[in-house]
Amino acid sequence: MDETMEKGGTVMDGEQDASTNQNPALGMDPLEPHSWKHGTVVAGVPWKNPVGTASGTFNLDACQDYYDVADMGAIGTKGVSPIPWEGNPSPRTAETPAGMVNSVGLQNPGVDRYLVDELPRLKSLGATVVTNVAGHSDDDYAQVVERLADSPADMLEINVSCPNVSHGGMSVGTDPKALNRLIHRLRGMTDKPMVVKLTPNVTDIVAVAQASVEGGADALSLINTLVGMRIDITTGEPILAQETGGVSGPCVFPIALGFVWRVRKALPDIPIIGIGGIDSGEKALEFLYAGANAVEVGAAALLDPVAPVRVARELDDLLDSRPELADLLAQGKTWK
Amino acid sequence: MDETMEKGGTVMDGEQDASTNQNPALGMDPLEPHSWKHGTVVAGVPWKNPVGTASGTFNLDACQDYYDVADMGAIGTKGVSPIPWEGNPSPRTAETPAGMVNSVGLQNPGVDRYLVDELPRLKSLGATVVTNVAGHSDDDYAQVVERLADSPADMLEINVSCPNVSHGGMSVGTDPKALNRLIHRLRGMTDKPMVVKLTPNVTDIVAVAQASVEGGADALSLINTLVGMRIDITTGEPILAQETGGVSGPCVFPIALGFVWRVRKALPDIPIIGIGGIDSGEKALEFLYAGANAVEVGAAALLDPVAPVRVARELDDLLDSRPELADLLAQGKTWK
Amino acid sequence: MSQAVFTTTEPVIDRARRAGRRPGRRTDMITGMEALDRDVWRMTIKDPFAAQEAHPGSFVNLYPADSMTLLPRPLGISRVLDGGQIEVIFGVVGKGTREFSELRPGDSVDLLGPLGKGFDLGGAAHYILVGGGLGVPPLIRAAQAIRGMEGAQSTALLGYRNLHFADRIVERLVDDLRSISNDHGDVITLLDGVESGIDPSNTVILTCGPTPMMEAVASWAGKRSIPTQCCMESRMGCGYGTCVACVVDTVNGRLKVCKDGPVFRAQDLVWKDGGR
């Protein structure tokens, strides 16, 4: 009866969930130098800790003011397209309960500028880089991957899941056959570890996951945003100029976790990057227990620039008391 | 420049979103008698206001202690099956950011008990009743509908969207062909207005909506819960005994709204009951502007028994200043 | 949803009663806070309705203020105090209880209740209250009630992990109090210790604590044919009977802890599945 003598169930770790952090004495300082204790390996690529930045929520010029990008497990960069894209008109964001919806629509300066402006700087700063690849068509994706094949990017992440572009984007990511064909084609073009980023807006996530893996994906990342919207009750009109957008933030956390869990059950061996609503080391840890090799922090970084580093530090400490999990991750394996 | 002289955009209505209600002088008292000013009509059935209770979150014995069930636009009752179902093992619920996940699994005493215990009492109390129909197979659904065909239920809601039962439930709701066949069969068995309750866990909501309508649905209700889960970081195990469950509450609001919006755009004429994350008159109103004829309150009722009546009162007042919308609803039509 | 519509207790109670109803969720004032142990707190709340309606074994839902944590936190009412106050004793185990532990007298907290069907205190008998850790609070309310019953006798047997945080409160309410820490034994040790003084035909055991502890108590009592009532715990969605999230397995099927319980007769419980 020893272990169960006290009623009340789960005892909290020393760490706090950031969402209700009431503890000023947390002690964790994302700005102090830190030696990472627990690394991970994703599709053969070592990350110094299991926490990366999620694509579209990291901009080098903006973020380097606040933290050292070399402190992250990996830096996931904004989707790049073959030519510059101007994205969708404003407004591009609205608030939702414990979350947000965005319709940025992959505004980016194009792969050529990325190769000159952003990637070399990131690499010279010591970052492990996951380059997010966007396209309106198979040819678009192929063009970008071709340009990136000899670049210093550490991994490529094929974004077949953006709900905010009318062609390509999510439509490829919901059709296992089209997805398989695309990934197969891209596979032939590069030796870089290739991550396929999946959309949650599907009936059968396992089918698209499997199609990606069979097409040659080295890893999967999930989830991208869920389709959603807000309406302005003073006008009766959608707040976003694009009407609907993609929902992310803490609100999607349990949904994202469920997707990772189901994919891990179906595909025991594929490396997985878990994404969705992570704002604390504890939430990151739930993803690792669900079978992810690593995680990425998205919306939380919008609300506090140092959130990705904070999550990484919190997780690093939580893993101290979980050597079985930490050891598996360090070997490129996952829980269960 | 008159209207725009003040910067700052949206000006709030007098009403408060309950989620951050800081205004003790709200004045709205769900326990005082009230004459409803703004009714709606759903598939020919008049509701005295556009707010109902969502299936599975209303239990007569529990709720009648707190409010007069005749005050609601409609009472949606728990899914009933041909025989008693015992549901899933405990734990059946876990908390999520601004929401919850449940795996009740349609525990219910069966249609026969429902017809004796619950339905006559609800009718004698003056409620408009939407009876939720559950099944593991087409035959199950048919058996329940047969038993209900001559009952005093005002509407039937066919639940093809429960993520917590292994057969039937969501699997029918994700397959347009199977769904069409089922609804067609049920259509032949009753003259009662038949609502089909859709799942958000699909790639193409319009396809299932259309299949339902073509099968003979008089109305659609959406959304049911999204698949999700939580993990206990002290054990590494899922909190729910069933591992995954259905996510609902404020967190799903923007997602639900987006589903209603897309179905309304594709099917301008079908009556729609909007469900998902509604906890205030303002949120209800967003659904009406998205094209719903009525709404239902689910998880919010778990957190405050009088929430459904409060939402109805708040909405009734908000509609005072929106006669165009109120008039459309009263005629059984919808915004745009 | 993080705060109720009503921010004063009396009006909502009055209005509800006028309408022939129970008051819904309301915002109450905290009148006292005291640390009983590291991370164990005693909180008193002014709520005349809850104070008046609380039975032994009743609980209240308290709600954290932050919207990340919307679900109710069920806490047993440990005592009813003068001036329309109730007392709860809780341990800090997660976000909600941590938030509660930071509240201070004068702060407010949202509350629903009292809820649940409590202990069945038939009449004069020897009541043995067997509690473990944070399962003690509902037994304190039971002790309070038994103390007022003519001819009834009470013995409290309490097991703790460390500090005997509730002894000071319980000792004034029972005829005999024995408590023990994990490293010295458990409540079965204590039951064995009092067995000789027990007349099974006139004894009732009330127990609350971790499920494995209650199962052991029920088994001990079963062998001696002593009727036993168990105050169960379960994760709740609503706490007032509307969602069917909180079931335990019984010989009569899956029943709601929040409304059919939290107190069940030991012989009605099916321990295997309910024990998670």
Next chain:
Amino acid sequence: MSQAVFTTTEPVIDRARRAGRRPGRRTDMITGMEALDRDVWRMTIKDPFAAQEAHPGSFVNLYPADSMTLLPRPLGISRVLDGGQIEVIFGVVGKGTREFSELRPGDSVDLLGPLGKGFDLGGAAHYILVGGGLGVPPLIRAAQAIRGMEGAQSTALLGYRNLHFADRIVERLVDDLRSISNDHGDVITLLDGVESGIDPSNTVILTCGPTPMMEAVASWAGKRSIPTQCCMESRMGCGYGTCVACVVDTVNGRLKVCKDGPVFRAQDLVWKDGGR
């Protein structure tokens, strides 16, 4: 996420500087609150870093405490005050600003900033500050800066819906103040009124207010070849340049209001799409 990790201003500022960085989100103390009008508030906040770095046109992100409302509320810095304080003036338009309006001195609020690229105050000139309603605050900070520039002259032309809530603060900072309510006219009426005293070659217009107002001002100024800077508004995801949610259309493409702006040269703006 509803509260920052750091609950005191100085340590996070110091630590960030030591690491060669800008301080992230932090929890600051409110030092003053005053109602300027029905639902218009003046709040002062202690934040030495923001006070030191604020340029005219800079803004800060304030964050509501409730997790239902996570996004930043960008508010222009209206003045820098002694003792490392900044002032913001805001209208209650929704949930976040309502929550802010209920805070009182001694309460805390989460803050990030200062953010944005402000007005370009080249040097001695006649600055005409054209503000509408809640667009006035950033112009107050501009007036504060211009007042310290040798040889510079300032005229403020302010349009209000009702009460002239900012006049009392602005009048002490400018050489000439004229303000008008909706029912008497708008800022164009005021511009027409001062036109005769303006030398276009030595004049700069700084404007902030509703987009249609700024468009009208830019058009008026364009006809007279007066260089004009507009302080734009947009719904933001981050406020510090990482998410590309806040764009306006310019002749140089879609630029970020939060980092490339909020101040843009009128001739660079493409009004049609940005006006929503």
